[in-house]
Amino acid sequence: MIQVSSRSTALGITGVFCSIAAVLVAILPFFQLVGRAIADGIITTVAIFFLIHAIVARNGRWLREGWFPLALALWAVIVLASALSHSSHSLVEALVMIRFPLFAKALEEWVLTGQKRQMSVQFSIAIAGVWIVSQCWEQYLTGSNLMGYPRWLDGALTGPFHGPRAGPALLMTFFPGLMLVPVLLFQKGGPRNKLIATALAAFFALTMVLVGQRMPTLQVCLGLVLCALLIRETRLIVAAAAGTAILTVLALPVLSPPAYHKLVIHFIEQMSDFPHSDYGQIYIRALTMLHEHPVFGLGFDGYRRLCDDPTYLTSFPFLDKWVLLNNPHEGCNIHTHNFYLEIATSGGLVALFLFAALVVVWLRTLLRAYLSTRDALLGLLLVIVAVLFWPIESNSSFFTERTGGWTYLLLGLGLARARMLTTGKRTDTSATG
Template structure:
């Protein structure tokens, strides 16, 4: 056996192993984040080895990837200037997420069958999440014996209220895709069943009791009605049923109503004095003080208690007067764009916005061009994930980044498959949806 044959054998088997691990990744995202992080790292390294030994560097030099590498470089530079050696090492390690997404796009999800296997895995993870939420709602505890959180939120399979964000990510590509396909069938019974499933999914998100995931899913339903014309009426009816569920929430789940409605109205009415308002103003003061490069990875967490950043922008002075310094502090700014701005400055924010716009454009064009529904579902998911007016978890923690970059890579792989099949004139696969 020649050296070339040995390499080809190793490369092929490495790809098979990486794909199997990728299929199991959604489950480890829910339970076993350290393993999930190792899977992401393994897939990224395997892809780089494949690219190096096959001399396929072009995919790393075009599209969104150079912008992402520019952002990463700025984060590393800013962390070098403002952080510790440990912070610097953490900032360097962030590259794994971008490489992971690129690996899914260019290498790992290179067939419809592989994308369908990943889709099935995401669906099963979503079913598990929903089953645990309803078990906790109906019987008081989940499978692990954990009750509702102290504010009334359903925790699903977790100890803390963390069911909303992953269910939001899974909602459209993993769950809504099935009733959407059923809606396009001619049988009235299937259409009615699809409406019931959509309403059930939306009601589940409402009774979980986490405000931002519920709002973003409603936003996703709105985008779904705009983008996929053939499912517009059932989606609108399901959305109306969601509002009915919200109106009945004082009877269905009083704790969820208190958090989802009463507390939300109170926060919005006095937003500048709320914890979120104070955190956002603290982040903006940091950007005002370090506009070019920010304060590095984890810089917000490390420096938010410094009095330098309490006052900075004159227009905010009267809003923060008399507030405790701790009111504006947290482990992250609770908004992806503010997180990037505090981490890598306005230069990094510009590169990040360019990267997101390329992702959105690529998936939007694929959604318009494809007869399949999955590109539309993934485009809607990315719109929810990167919607600028949202309170979010930290982008670069594994709990968030694993889902985000999995969806980015999967969506770009779908777009690549759509454009590839179009160029060869072979159609767009087995999907039955029409836009």
């Protein structure tokens, strides 16, 4: 009797933990913008709370089902590769990386199981997006943002940040946050609501182009295409946003010459000789490192630690002719600027295979749930996850809190919504039958 009472008390405490975790997740989007250390603390706390809950509830099912076994295997491979690299820093960083998949699993299984909590997070993301947009426009119109920071040296709008980070942050909030409002308005129906929804989407697209960062702009364009293909309610909205984006690019020489130079002129220059561009040299170096260590790679952060090694200059067949031997540092950076290359250099082809399989499982789970429910909000989450894991694009480091925090937050939110909608549908079907 005492044991039953103690267990009930412990479950009650974990229930309090769950409520605290829900509040922390709801405010996480704001700290993703202004306090990475606090954001990382929130992610770690939610992961730990979830582990405590699982132990108290004696629930280990989640360890064996769904996508999590693949995530565990990927983590184990990168930990092993880091141990083999004889770098204690690499090993420690690899070990604590488990906090991200644990956080996403906590959202899916425990924290965001209800509609109210899911919507609170999506609206928080929307508010974060509005803050970015407002600061971009203040900087564009007045020359500086609220903190007094001007445009970046290359002309990019920095929004609420000191450096050129508005584009990636706006991308993270664009579909699951900002587009949420136009979609909800469009679903209400009526000419007025549809007009406002269309105007808002066009305004958000205009802002993204004016920010002047190439890859986030291209990623938003890809996301708009996916929206039009998947979500019927967004087709008119997407048409307005896409048309506005095209017209804005054409008018950039007048609206924002710096953005035109970076988005159009510099992009054309890079793509005309991509292998010799900065990104081309980074990718060639990463592929060379993978060629030398194909099975387990170089461990966590192996690319940054070892890319200056002369061994990795000219050892990949067919790519040697593009290596700039007169500037061996050209292929080095703080990360590979691509999720898949980062995983490959960290854990080899074994890790790359596991990561690709994991991405397929995530996308298949979200897509199946969307196709069976046609829930527009789930569709927006599917779009941003598909965009983030598109293989042919430049990304920030997947292992950093700035990128990993956003990615796993959006992924966990999407998986939680997919589970809620499909579980509810199965229950309804069973009851009807």
